Amino acid sequence: MVFDILLPVLSIAGLALLFGGLLGFAGKKFHVDVDPKVEQIQNVLPGANCGGCGLPGCGVFADAVAKGTADYSGCPVAGSDAAIQIAAIMGIEASVSERKVAFIKCNGVDDNVKRNYIYSGPTSCISASQLALGGSKACAYACLGLESCKNACPFDAVNMVDGIAEIDTVKCVACGKCVDACPKNLIDMVYDKAKIRVMCNSRDKGKTVKDNCRAGCIACTLCQKNCSEEAIVIENNIAIIDYDKCTLCGVCVDKCPTKSIKVLS
Amino acid sequence: MSMFFIFVGAALINNFILTQFLGVCPFLGVSKKMNTAIGMGLSVLFVMTIGAALTHVVYHQILARFGIEFLQTVVFILIISSIVQFIELYMKKMFKSLYDMLGIFLPLMTTNCAIMGVALINIRDTYSFAGAMFNSVGAGSGFLLAIIILAAIREKYDNHPSIPVVFQGFPLALFSTGLMSIAFMGFQGLI
Numbered sequence: 001m002v003f004d005i006l007l008p009v010l011s012i013a014g015l016a017l018l019f020g021g022l023l024g025f026a027g028k029k030f031h032v033d034v035d036p037k038v039e040q041i042q043n044v045l046p047g048a049n050c051g052g053c054g055l056p057g058c059g060v061f062a063d064a065v066a067k068g069t070a071d072y073s074g075c076p077v078a079g080s081d082a083a084i085q086i087a088a089i090m091g092i093e094a095s096v097s098e099r100k101v102a103f104i105k106c107n108g109v110d111d112n113v114k115r116n117y118i119y120s121g122p123t124s125c126i127s128a129s130q131l132a133l134g135g136s137k138a139c140a141y142a143c144l145g146l147e148s149c150k151n152a153c154p155f156d157a158v159n160m161v162d163g164i165a166e167i168d169t170v171k172c173v174a175c176g177k178c179v180d181a182c183p184k185n186l187i188d189m190v191y192d193k194a195k196i197r198v199m200c201n202s203r204d205k206g207k208t209v210k211d212n213c214r215a216g217c218i219a220c221t222l223c224q225k226n227c228s229e230e231a232i233v234i235e236n237n238i239a240i241i242d243y244d245k246c247t248l249c250g251v252c253v254d255k256c257p258t259k260s261i262k263v264l265s
Numbered sequence: 266m267s268m269f270f271i272f273v274g275a276a277l278i279n280n281f282i283l284t285q286f287l288g289v290c291p292f293l294g295v296s297k298k299m300n301t302a303i304g305m306g307l308s309v310l311f312v313m314t315i316g317a318a319l320t321h322v323v324y325h326q327i328l329a330r331f332g333i334e335f336l337q338t339v340v341f342i343l344i345i346s347s348i349v350q351f352i353e354l355y356m357k358k359m360f361k362s363l364y365d366m367l368g369i370f371l372p373l374m375t376t377n378c379a380i381m382g383v384a385l386i387n388i389r390d391t392y393s394f395a396g397a398m399f400n401s402v403g404a405g406s407g408f409l410l411a412i413i414i415l416a417a418i419r420e421k422y423d424n425h426p427s428i429p430v431v432f433q434g435f436p437l438a439l440f441s442t443g444l445m446s447i448a449f450m451g452f453q454g455l456i
Binding site: 022 | 301328355358
């Protein structure tokens with residue numbers, strides 16, 4: 001009777017001991033020295049294994065960063081704080097200036113831009129842009145404000161303000177999902193520190209722009225002429241700022257007759 | 266010849282996923298891309314074979330000898346999870362490239378019911394050691410075959426624009442699995 005109980009208990013205990021010992025032995029015998037950085041980096045990461053970095057999980061990402069095959073700021077979830085910490089672990093200087101954010105190159109809020117017709121279809125820029133004239137706004141380049149980028153944003157960083165999308169630069173992590181979602185190709189990744197932005201993407205001639213929108217770039221070249229650093233050029237009827245040269249002096253902002261160049265707060 | 270029948274039976278006729286519905290979780294979970302699917306399939310094949318060998322020996326040499334067969338489930342869980350851990354440690358040291366290839370799928374093996382299933386079926390059907398080996402290699406190959414087929418289908422059609430949005434992704438994977446399952450019914454009566 002006692003034996004009937006003891007035998008199973010002892011066999012299980014024996015097997016468990018055997019396998020436990022085996023694992024303990026294997027743990028010592030096959031010990032692999034892992035880079036201590038990997039573990040430190042892993043502690044900084046969110047540990048959600050979401051795959052947002054393009055790698056299978058946080059562990060793999062930490063490994064890749066330690067090896068140098070992945071960028072230290074590659075985790076879109078942890079954000080810039082974690083990127084700075086990871087850079088510190090890796091012994092690299094993390095420059096905040098490298099922080100990028102999404103930017104919507106349009107100033108076509110409801111008061112500024114004319115409408116050709118009233119759109120009442122599905123709330124999707126992709127649907128609306130398939131229709132006549134590429135959407136209801138008179139400017140074919142304008143932000144349609146139908147939330148395709150907002151829906152694509154995993155971080156809730158896109159808001160709709162007066163009929164166009166606006167990026168919350170605090171929440172934005174520059175993952176690029178909105179860039180892919182925008183049928184008008186209006187969204188760019190820009191340096192967050194480059195606060196002077198051309199709020200227009202229209203390649204139309206000045207007169208057409210003026211007919212369609214009060215705040216579009218009419219390619220008058222005033223900004224180009226007045227920029228002491230030669231940081232602005234007009235190409236294809238749109239002003240383009242070279243941020244390597246721009247000193248954020250703000251002359252172009254004052255000179256722009258349509259106020260399509262703005263200083264962001 | 267009987268060994269060959271066991272192998273074909275396990276791989277095609279009683280395919281673990283499509284006929285016996287074992288191991289469906291990793292089958293659906295990691296069949297989005299071909300290379301991960303192959304990694305998963307190979308991990309299953311690998312662990313299944315080693316697990317079946319060990320559980321077969323332990324069952325017949327220890328459990329059956331002492332008349333404590335009722336402990337088989339507990340003991341098999343212990344064995345399978347231990348060897349998965351052991352293999353992981355061993356491979357990390359000895360075969361780094363294989364370890365990188367199998368990656369996260371190897372630890373996932375610990376709780377895969379297909380591994381447990383093949384160990385229990387080996388006992389239920391009273392296979393000899395060689396029979397058990399052929400059965401588990403066959404079952405693993407069947408898993409590998411099924412997951413590769415599904416991955417090939419899903420790579421093409423998962424987000425294909427012609428598929429209505431409601432059916433994209435998992436719904437379509439489930440439909441495909443069902444159709445594959447019906448197709449595999451054609452193997453019934455092969456032997």
